[in-house]
Amino acid sequence: MGKRKHSETTSESKSSKSSRNVKIAIETPSKNVDSPYLAAFPGTQPPASTPFTSYRSIDGNEKKRLVIGETEKVKFTGSNSGEDAPESYCQYLVGVYSKSKNTVTLTPAPVLRIHRNVKSLALSDDTIRKKNTQFSEAKTSLGLAFGTAKAKKQLKDDERNAVTGEQLENAIDDMHREIGESSNGPTRDEIKQAMKTDLPIPAHNLEAEQPQDAYDLSSIVTDEELVVMPVKELIQAKPQTTKDLYPLLPYGHSKFINDRILQTIQASGKTDRPRLRVLMYISYLMAYLCRINPKDLKNRRKMETIMNNPPNIILDQLAERYTTHEVRTPFMNDKILCYMLVLCLSVADYQLNPDILAKDLSLKPTKIATVLRNLGCKVDTVKSKAHGSTTKKASLVVPLKFPEISRGRR
Structure with a gap:
């Protein structure tokens, strides 16, 4: 006991001696x-x-x-x-202690x-302006219908003298010509480009020479999300028909997805797992768009049940990309559809039938065709030589060229 007490006393004395010799410097x-x-x-x-x-x-x-x-x-x-x-009312310092040099360095913070x-x-400012416009239009209609002759004349004068956005848009070229090249204002092309960047489409390359280089797929789904796709269970189940895939997928009734998954699993040689991962992620997107109601977005447990218990990172990233404060706006609906169709193009050699996807998603074929055109696809009507029937074919055209933005009324 005495020996241990001596060692403890020695260590304490060394510690106190070391603490007394600490050097403090202000840097x-x-x-x-x-x-x-x-x-x-x-x-x-x-x-x-x-x-x-x-x-x-x-x-x-x-x-x-x-x-x-x-x-x-x-x-x-x-x-x-x-x-x-x-x-x-005072100055703060941050100190860093160096054990090897037994020094404390202080620096202002x-x-x-x-x-x-x-x-x-x-976005709330735009909403307020929209409501004010609606109120003004309603007030004008009531005044023209029930107002006095003097009030009606004033309303008509105000309406005639009002300057609308469409009038400014039509006069924008003349305005730029009069202002001159020395102005720092945006050009017409810059305004159009800014409007295009607000479209709900993935990151893209307008100078791509190959379809596979047109869109950045990593902006749609990351490698961390793809690696957790449960494709191992899918392969071990050895499905023989598309019906066998129904319980294995979050959205098992998609002909587009099921045909390609079955073809990939039954192909000879080593199974193409990266392709299976992308196909399964598309199935998650379809389930998220078609089966998750907006009111269910805050119910995590219900979403897990509906989507066949996806990995946590999938639900986290879906909420991050496609909701605003756990609310799915119409813009977000279009964003999901655009991102999903780009992935569908990537697994179909950038040529697909929009009618099949429309049936899978319970949407009108014109809706799918319109979205594909907005993504830079050319949609043609093809006649079958065997049956004589016609079908649609959408092909991604490079370099990307998006439809012109309409200048008319919405």
């Missing part, structure tokens, strides 16, 4: 290196993987900083100057208060 970061920041996140905190970028002031003040981080749905901003700067902005809330 001022150079102009080219940013110091660390202390940030306060009121409310929602970003994921740990969210990248933040620091910006310097253009007025020459080396202490001013603006920090911006962004996720798909939320934008975070913070500054240590101006109105957004937190009130601070500006304090930031981070503000969050939800991107989807920007």
